[in-house]
Amino acid sequence: MATRLFEGKEHASGYLKYRFSPPEKLQEVIFAYLDNKKVSSFQLAVDVGCGSGQSTLWMAKRFGKVVGTDISEAQIEEAKQAGHPANVSYLVSPAENLPFEDNSVDFIMAFAAVHWFDIPRFMKEVERVLKPSGCVALSTNCLDMQVQYKDCTKKLTEIFNEVC
Numbered sequence: 001m002a003t004r005l006f007e008g009k010e011h012a013s014g015y016l017k018y019r020f021s022p023p024e025k026l027q028e029v030i031f032a033y034l035d036n037k038k039v040s041s042f043q044l045a046v047d048v049g050c051g052s053g054q055s056t057l058w059m060a061k062r063f064g065k066v067v068g069t070d071i072s073e074a075q076i077e078e079a080k081q082a083g084h085p086a087n088v089s090y091l092v093s094p095a096e097n098l099p100f101e102d103n104s105v106d107f108i109m110a111f112a113a114v115h116w117f118d119i120p121r122f123m124k125e126v127e128r129v130l131k132p133s134g135c136v137a138l139s140t141n142c143l144d145m146q147v148q149y150k151d152c153t154k155k156l157t158e159i160f161n162e163v164c
């Protein structure tokens with residue numbers, strides 16, 4: 001897997017120092033979508049590939065519990081040490097094997113990370129853990145990407161390309 005780039009301790013502490021949160025405009029778009037869609041609950045949000053936590057914390061004001069997961073122990077250590085509200089926690093875990101029960105998550109996000117995942121396996125996990133009324137938000141800085149998911153691959157990839 002081509003995931004080792006961000007794993008080292010030095011890289012992770014550089015992340016904590018310089019990495020920014022998702023832009024406010026994007027946060028507003030996501031909140032508005034969640035409100036309009038009226039997800040049935042705002043209990044649990046999961047930030048997959050959370051790095052040192054910059055993409056995780058902003059969800060704490062809307063969800064009862066927010067969990068950031070990342071394959072890199074160094075990134076998760078930085079996230080924990082950076083401090084966070086009581087409803088935020090972090091776990092080391094690969095995106096392709098998420099440590100959550102079936103039908104238990106309201107919202108899954110992955111910012112600037114999904115292009116590192118094994119996308120078909122990740123999407124299978126998303127389908128397993130997400131509640132039927134749940135939502136997914138994926139962002140990438142990769143221009144040439146496919147989101148493989150059942151017979152929606154073409155449509156999802158078109159949407160990605162449209163907003164790139």
Ligand SMILES: C[S@@+](CC[C@H](N)C(=O)[O-])C[C@H]1O[C@@H](n2cnc3c(N)ncnc32)[C@H](O)[C@@H]1O
Binds near residue numbers: 055096110116117
């Ligand atoms: C570019 S960083 C983005 C971090 C954070 N989401 C942000 O926006 O600041 C990508 C992150 O994905 C993580 N990652 C890469 N492959 C992964 C995988 N298969 N499962 C979980 N995390 C992974 C890396 O360790 C890294 O922290």
